[in-house]
Amino acid sequence: MSEKERKIQKISLAEVAQAAGVSKMTASRVLRGEGGYSENTRAKVMAKVDLLGYVPNRLATVFAGDTNSTFVGVSIPDLGNEVFAQVLEGIDRKLGSHGYQTVLGLTQHTIEEEEAWIRTVLSWQPAGLILTGRSHSRRALDMLRTAGLPIVEIWDLNSSPLDVSVGISHYDSGFEMGRYLVGLGYRALGYVGTSHDTANAATARLEGFSKAVIDGGGSVVRQFCLHDTASFYPGFYGTEQLLASGAAVDCIYFQNDSMAFGGMQYCQKAAIEIPDDIGIAGWGDMPVASVLQRRLTTLHVSHLRLGQTSAEAMVARISGETYPTAKNIGFHLVPGATTKRNVL
Amino acid sequence: MSEKERKIQKISLAEVAQAAGVSKMTASRVLRGEGGYSENTRAKVMAKVDLLGYVPNRLATVFAGDTNSTFVGVSIPDLGNEVFAQVLEGIDRKLGSHGYQTVLGLTQHTIEEEEAWIRTVLSWQPAGLILTGRSHSRRALDMLRTAGLPIVEIWDLNSSPLDVSVGISHYDSGFEMGRYLVGLGYRALGYVGTSHDTANAATARLEGFSKAVIDGGGSVVRQFCLHDTASFYPGFYGTEQLLASGAAVDCIYFQNDSMAFGGMQYCQKAAIEIPDDIGIAGWGDMPVASVLQRRLTTLHVSHLRLGQTSAEAMVARISGETYPTAKNIGFHLVPGATTKRNVL
DNA sequence: GCCCGAAAAGTTACCGGTAACGTAAAATCT
DNA sequence: AGATTTTACGTTACCGGTAACTTTTCGGGC
Numbered sequence A, B: 001m002s003e004k005e006r007k008i009q010k011i012s013l014a015e016v017a018q019a020a021g022v023s024k025m026t027a028s029r030v031l032r033g034e035g036g037y038s039e040n041t042r043a044k045v046m047a048k049v050d051l052l053g054y055v056p057n058r059l060a061t062v063f064a065g066d067t068n069s070t071f072v073g074v075s076i077p078d079l080g081n082e083v084f085a086q087v088l089e090g091i092d093r094k095l096g097s098h099g100y101q102t103v104l105g106l107t108q109h110t111i112e113e114e115e116a117w118i119r120t121v122l123s124w125q126p127a128g129l130i131l132t133g134r135s136h137s138r139r140a141l142d143m144l145r146t147a148g149l150p151i152v153e154i155w156d157l158n159s160s161p162l163d164v165s166v167g168i169s170h171y172d173s174g175f176e177m178g179r180y181l182v183g184l185g186y187r188a189l190g191y192v193g194t195s196h197d198t199a200n201a202a203t204a205r206l207e208g209f210s211k212a213v214i215d216g217g218g219s220v221v222r223q224f225c226l227h228d229t230a231s232f233y234p235g236f237y238g239t240e241q242l243l244a245s246g247a248a249v250d251c252i253y254f255q256n257d258s259m260a261f262g263g264m265q266y267c268q269k270a271a272i273e274i275p276d277d278i279g280i281a282g283w284g285d286m287p288v289a290s291v292l293q294r295r296l297t298t299l300h301v302s303h304l305r306l307g308q309t310s311a312e313a314m315v316a317r318i319s320g321e322t323y324p325t326a327k328n329i330g331f332h333l334v335p336g337a338t339t340k341r342n343v344l
Numbered sequence C: 001g002c003c004c005g006a007a008a009a010g011t012t013a014c015c016g017g018t019a020a021c022g023t024a025a026a027a028t029c030t
Numbered sequence D: 001a002g003a004t005t006t007t008a009c010g011t012t013a014c015c016g017g018t019a020a021c022t023t024t025t026c027g028g029g030c
Helices: A013-020 A024-032 A039-052 A058-064 A082-097 A111-122 A138-147 A170-184 A201-215 A232-244 A257-269 A287-291 A303-318 B013-020 B024-032 B039-052 B058-064 B082-097 B111-122 B138-147 B170-184 B201-215 B232-244 B257-269 B287-291 B303-318
Strands: A071-076 A101-106 A128-132 A151-156 A164-168 A188-194 A219-226 A251-254 A279-281 A298-300 A326-328 A332-334 B071-076 B101-106 B128-132 B151-156 B164-168 B188-194 B219-226 B251-254 B279-281 B298-300 B326-328 B332-334
Touching: A013 A024, A013 A039, A024 A039, A058 B058, A071 A082, A071 A111, A082 A101, A082 A128, A082 A303, A082 B082, A082 B101, A101 A111, A101 B082, A111 A128, A111 A138, A128 A303, A151 A201, A151 A303, A164 A170, A164 A303, A170 A201, A170 A251, A170 A279, A170 A298, A170 A332, A188 A201, A188 A232, A188 A257, A201 A219, A219 A232, A232 A251, A232 A257, A251 A257, A257 A279, B013 B024, B013 B039, B024 B039, B071 B082, B071 B111, B082 B101, B082 B128, B082 B303, B101 B111, B111 B128, B111 B138, B128 B303, B151 B201, B151 B303, B164 B170, B164 B303, B170 B201, B170 B251, B170 B279, B170 B298, B170 B332, B188 B201, B188 B232, B188 B257, B201 B219, B219 B232, B232 B251, B232 B257, B251 B257, B257 B279
Parallel strands: A071 A101, A071 A128, A128 A151, A151 A164, A164 A326, A188 A219, A188 A251, A251 A279, B071 B101, B071 B128, B128 B151, B151 B164, B164 B326, B188 B219, B188 B251, B251 B279
Antiparallel strands: A101 B101, A298 A332, B298 B332
16 A cells, blocks of 8 residues: 555545535435435435445544544553553443543553643543543643543542542552451551652552551551562562561561562462461452462452443533542452461 | 533634734744744744643644544453453553554454444544454445555454554464474363354464364364353363363363463362363463462463554554564463373 | 845635525425 | 415535745845
8 A cells, every 4th residue: 555545535525415416514414313304315315425435524523513522531550450451441341332432541650641641632622531540740730721621530539639530549448458457466567569759549558558557556567669560570579678678577568469469479489378477468359369379368449340430420521410529439358368367 | 610611712723823913824833843933933922822721623733634643543352351451551652652642442352343443433534543353344344445544453463464464373373382282292182262253363273273283193172162251260160161071181272371270270179180180271371370389381472562563563554664464473382380291 | 225035924725524594495374 | 375384405604723825024245
């Protein structure tokens, strides 16, 4: 296909109309099923549409009218994390069923990338934006305000969002795990996670966790925040470092399940028995957890539902309906076999 | 935010120009850095752009000119499958770095969904389309031909693609596994997968696998194709059914790793030793495979690279460059501990 | 000062639809 | 039948940019 061949001239509505022997406007009405034409005319126009393989140019429609496009911009940190892939799946399925298209943006957990992406996406006149996370750059906030379209912030619940917030309270989820572990009798807790420049959900979990642990009479002895992705190997090496630091921890809380799996792998290699020698707790309840010989103590969130709910919120807001400012989709703790009741 | 408030009238180029005391055209030139204006004028215009928070309407640009948009439609079967999430990640990152936006379409493995999605996406005048799979509906093919834009078909390598194909030969990958297992001494092979209406990659793998097994003097004793998703539990129950059918199989080949994990779980539950009583082989080399107590025999494909390569192919084709019709990104077999060398 | 060419800026037309309005023909009413 | 409404179309203008062209401004050489 050469450069020239590719520029196949597209068939316009005017051409269809001419072929059918009617005006552009009549053809337009037929295609939109708006009424105001005879059955005879409708048949003529549709015949030509099929014959010529007419594909409408929605750009022109959106551009001409005061209507917005059916694009919804969706920013997601990354898809390496299974959890966000599920969220995106939920979003796209639900948006698709309502006739909207997802314009994806992987923003790598940085607000700078997000800002650049927002600028680009806004230039396409989207119907709305779904953003992961609650922290945005100043200029991004300006743009969003000026654009004046529905914004759904997902992931970490935000009591004063730009528009609507859907997610869970990560602080609370950390708190619940902390309380659970202290309740089992653990007192010297460790934490292994990754570090981020901005306040984020994992940080909120750690804060809630620490609060619960201290409230319960325990303490977070060691916190390791690696400069890395929150995945298997950082979990492995983070655990190695934490244990090598000489701190006497009786249980480790990980930023997520992937890291917890890494930690478990390290323990196995180092002949540290779980849960006899040490307790392990994760976050997220990854489906593969069920493959493991030992059920991981973790916390379950329905990521697919989070995605679907976000999309529903977006559709509602686009239609101008009101929607709860903060929609909590909830979570539940999954007690596993990687922790045990300890005698105090 | 009420219905009215939301219709914040956007700032147009004309308004910026008027505020700066120049014509629309001059402002347009400044914004595009096209030259033909004085430094003084540039400063005036840019000052107003910042002040008014002007966001260009790219719809108008694309609509007006003969240029295409910077949208690239990407159809992916689903994201529940970790593999496709990685492919998408590779695509979006690479496209993004070249200034293109991903318009996502989850087509659920059906060509009908794909057709509907193609129709919609084409109406947005995309720069190109990346499609997973090589089979498309007749009407979809017509639309794609008429649209005349770059198409990259990914996943299963296609020697006569619509435009460009990037992926691996699934037939060959199945063949390689078959040859490997027969080479180890397995003779009575079983297969557990899912069924699809259309010819797809998994079917190609099974065909290649069967060919190699038969060539090597073995036979595929039982094939179970469940009407379900290719995930953990179908793998579990498929294995149960296969073994309950009374067939004497010495090794089972699964459609993918998730199903293989399910099969392993069933074996554990049924006290069937792996690999002493039975061999297990998967496909895809999921990252979590490394978490397991026993390394799975599987086949590795770099999904991220597949995505990146597809995006590169797309960028090349949009620029009008030629690109190899079929780009094979290769794979390699991963011998694991779920299979062993058998005495014949 | 005058002329000329280049740089800087303005004008016009157009992309492909649709809103708003106008008009002719058919259907309904009195 | 004539007046009135309804139906079935057609006309015009416009959305926000940009290509192509025209006009104005400016600096320098003579």
